[in-house]
Amino acid sequence: MNARGDPEERALWRARWAITAQIAVVVSVLVAVAGAIAYGVLVSGQHADADRALARTIQLGPGTIPPGCVWLFTPTGHAPAGTPPAGMPLPSLAATVPSPGNVHTERRLIGEMTYTIRVENRGGVVSQAFFEELYQIQDRASLLFGLGIAEVLALLAALVCGRVLASRAIRPLADALRRQRTFVADASHELRAPLTRLHTRAQLLARRSSGRDAADLDQLVRGTRELGEVVEDLLLSAQACGERPSLELVELGVLAEEAVAAEAVRAGERRVRLAVTRERRPYVVQGVPTALRRVLSALLDNALGHTPPGGSIEVSLGVPDERHVELRVHDTGAGFPVADADRIFERFARGSDGDGRRFGLGLALVREVVTGHGGTIAATGRPGAGATFTLRLLRADPA
Secondary structure, three states: OOOOOOHHHHHHHHHHHHHHHHHHHHHHHHHHHHHHHHHHHHHHHHHHHHHHHHHHHHHHOOOOOOOOOEEEEEOOEEEOOOOOOOOOOOHHHHHHOOOOOOEEEEEEEEOOEEEEEEEEEEOOEEEEEEEEOHHHHHHHHHHHHHHHHHHHHHHHHHHHHHHHHHHHHHHHHHHHHHHHHHHHHHHHHHHHHHHHHHHHHHHHHHHHOOOHHHHHHHHHHHHHHHHHHHHHHHHHHHHOOOOOOOOEEEEHHHHHHHHHHHOHHHHHHOOOEEEEEOOOOOOEEEEOHHHHHHHHHHHHHHHHHHOOOOOEEEEEEEEEEOOEEEEEEEEOOOOOOHHHOOHHHOOOEOOOOOOOOOOEOHHHHHHHHHHHOOOEEEEEEOOOOOEEEEEEEEEOOOO
């Protein structure tokens, strides 16, 4: 199948990459957290080493040469001998250790280098020791570089492994999708022949009959034709490779009148008034006639299922602006809570009002078809005050 054209294959393709991306993100985060912990441990150890070296240097005093990168300053001089770095010592730090035994430690940037500084008052003598962090900074930079390489390699490995794992995880869904399409195609093939024979026989009976029976048989012919169209669409859907169905100019007003006529007998049996209100003007849209016919049929079926005897259903058409055609199905039935206005279009959603079928798949499929035609559908209603479904499609130029 063409993953670029088939919506279901595109959904599987997106799911596969979504799983891959999620695995990659998790692995990257874990590596980053591990790197941050390692970096923190290294910095903490370096600071502890510097503090110990400075404390030992001050303890030994100027009579001993301090270790490399360490400078010691006392009132009597400094060690090691030679010119100390510019800015040392810092006289202002003496005030931080006013009493014998006081110790002050800080890290400060002097010039272009960071130093760990320890100021200690030993028996009234204030000493300052400076630890140059050059090699520590280089070690930290090397660790960060290594962690960056590890992060990139881990991300690449996660993408590869995630892709493999995602493909294995999605494979059962792809197999189920193929089995579903095979079942739909097989069932559609098996139903085509008997439905064709039924439709043909209904046509023959309609031609031979007269009077009221002829009208009823005409409705039967129309019903068998619509059922055949449903089966044909199922077969095309199962065989589709993502090609968009060809659109035609559709007179929405004519479809509405046909849908109302098809439900007239059922509405009469339920003692529900069913009518169409429209101006004598074209309500032309671009779409698939069979799909739009089923949208109207589903909306009327929903209205009949929720309207009690003595109620009414009105289908009205209008042109709210120059770009759209609007169709409304209003009933005086049980209605629904305001909170259900959006969820009634969800698959198998259940409402609490009405004596007919619950929301099921019908309204969900209606929204899918309308959205596929570039239109919108909305529902408004209140418990006990009926419901109104408003369908809006792009208007087409009949010319």
